Amino acid sequence: MKTVIEPYRSRVVEPMRMTTREEREGFIRAAGYNPFLLRAEQVLIDLVTDSGVSALSTRQWSAMHGSDESFTGSRSFYRFSEAVRALFGHAFVIPAHQGRAAEHLLARAVIRPNDVIFANTHFATTRENFEAAGAEVRDLPIPEALDRTSPHPFKGNIDLDSLEAGLAQAGRRARMVVLTVTDNSRGGQPVSMANVRGAREICRRHGVPLWLDAARFAENCYLVKVREAEFAARTPREIAGELFALTDGVxxxxxxxxxxxxxxxxxxxxEVWAEAIRVQLLASEGIPTAGGLAGRDLEALAAALDEMLDEDYLTYRVASTRRLGEQIQAAGVPVVTPFGAHAVYVDGRAFCPHLPDERLPAWSLSVALYVHSGVRTWETGNVMQGRLDPASGAWRWPDLDLMRLAIPRRVYSQSHLDYAAEALVELFERRSSVRGLRFVYRPATLAQFVATFEPA
Ligand SMILES: Cc1ncc(COP(=O)(O)O)c(C=O)c1O
Incomplete structure (x- = not known):
């Protein structure tokens, strides 16, 4: 059969609220033309993120009902830490309430002013946390990652020559190397196992630990399976085991x-780093056997550590994302290819060639798509990554100004995604109508969450 179907069915449904174009124009104006500041109920199909919005399985819900909410040493924590140890293979397991809290703990516990940290690309919050601890962070993507249409199958790879040179130059200042899998900030592109092996070998030689920011490692492992011949016959879980064995921490x-x-x-x-992180955890997150999470959260996560690597599920997820990408690509919408797993990325500058960087093409496109259809998306471009150059006083814009359609896991049906594709294609056909925006309030960092705008 050609059709790849969802390997699950719905038993609980949540009604969605339809809105009119006039209502949406009012909502986005009141939100300062920042889709992040909309109320969720003002959104029809929410592709703003794939984070924290998954539909839970029957297995996760039943595990949550059996949770242990003891203050310390709960059964739920031990179930979680055993599931983590069995999958990741590292000795110490430290829970935190979300990813940026883990980054914050790591930054406070082991990163010192003047340290240098290398990555394929640091995610925005990782960069923020490491820089706040006084470190210098350097992104070393491969050149193909900057080319939106390069067919390179692993555009998340770190540039190994630059890494070698960077570590040699940084010497004792080098604190760690981080591989973000998949590379969210550059189109959700995967990192190959050959690249991880290469990075590990270089790190070993320089005595610097290799870490993963592994938010999307299951999707990365599936893409390794289908794109890296050596792994074709291996399960995603086996590939994950091999991936983590190459690292000092995650x-x-x-x-x-x-x-x-x-x-x-x-x-x-x-052990020394683990102890320092635990001390920090007690001050800011919670106790070491909870990390700010309830027992029921730990139960849901322990159950998911199996489900997330299910091959039928990953096959469907990647096929469904590719289908959305191919639909809009066929109509001429400029997209980042090859398609990854968690999102499809649209090139704002190529979609809106009438808008200069100051008019924030991808952000303006995201606002126009919301007004047109009720579909909410997210910008990973000029607003998120633009930086004021203190020397010249001018803005430096990122290599790619992208709008991201992130796909929540197990939430939307194929027809919801067809609707989103159709809306974007309709907008593309009248793209010169997309109106540019300019900043009204622009904070120094993390502008995407709080900035406000007005039509230019
Ligand atoms: C690659 C990556 N790292 C870290 C984070 C931060 O995680 P959290 O949103 O749980 O704080 C994100 C969130 O989008 C991410 O994509």
Whole structure:
């Protein structure tokens, strides 16, 4: 059969609220033209994120009902930490309430002013946390990652030559190397196992630990299976085991691939680092056997550590994302290819060539799509990554100005995604009508969450 179907069915449904174009024009104006500031009920199909919005399975719900909410040492924590240890293989398991909390703990516990940290690309919150601890962060993507249409199958790879040179130059200042799998900020592109092996070998030689920001490792492992010949006959779980064995530690949000509505994790082998992180955890997150999570959260996550690597589920997820991408690509919409797993990314500058960078093409497109259809998306471009150059006083814009259609796990049907594709294609046919926006309020960092705008 050609059709790839959802390997699950619905037993609980949540009604969606239809809105008119006039209502949406009012809603987005009141939200300062920032889709992030809309109320969720003003949105028809919410593709703003794939984070924390998964539909839970019957198995997760039943595990939650059996949770242990003891203050410390709960049965639920031990179930969670055993599931983590069995999958990741590291000695110490430290829960946190979400991914950026894990990054914050790591930054406070082990990163010192003047440290240098290398990554394929640091996710925005990772960069923020590491820089707040005084570190210098350097992104080393491969050149193909900057080319939206390069067919390279692993555009999330780190540039190994630059890594070698960077570590040699940084010397004792080098604190760690991070591979973000998949590389969310550059189109959700995967990292190959060959690249992880290469990075590990270089890290070993320089005595620097290799870590993963593993928010979407299951999707990365599935893409390794289908794109890297050596792994074709292996299960995603086997590939994950091999991936983690190459690392010294992992920090991650458990709100993405791990199908949690909340949750974060640090797992590592270094006892000194683990102790320093635990001390920090007690001050800011909670106790070491909870990390700010309820027992029922830990139960839902423990159950998901199996489900997230189910091959039928990952096959469907990747096929469904590709289908959405191919639908809009066939109509000429400029997209990032090859398609990843958690999202489809549209090139704002190519979609809106009439808008200069100052008029925020991808952000303006996201607003126009919401007004046109009620579909909410997210920008990973000029607003999220633009930086003021202190020397010249001018804005420096990122290589790619993208609008992301992120797909919540197990939530929307194929026809919901067809609707989103149709809306975007309709807008593309009248793309010169997309009106540029300019900042009204622009904070120094993390503008995407709080900035406000007006039509230019
Ligand atoms: C790659 C990556 N790292 C870290 C985070 C932060 O995780 P959280 O949202 O759970 O704080 C995200 C969230 O989108 C992410 O995509």
């Amino acid at each position: 920090f991650m949000s458990l709100k993405k691939d791990a199908l949690g509505n909340t949750g974060g994790l640090i797992t590592l082998d270094d």
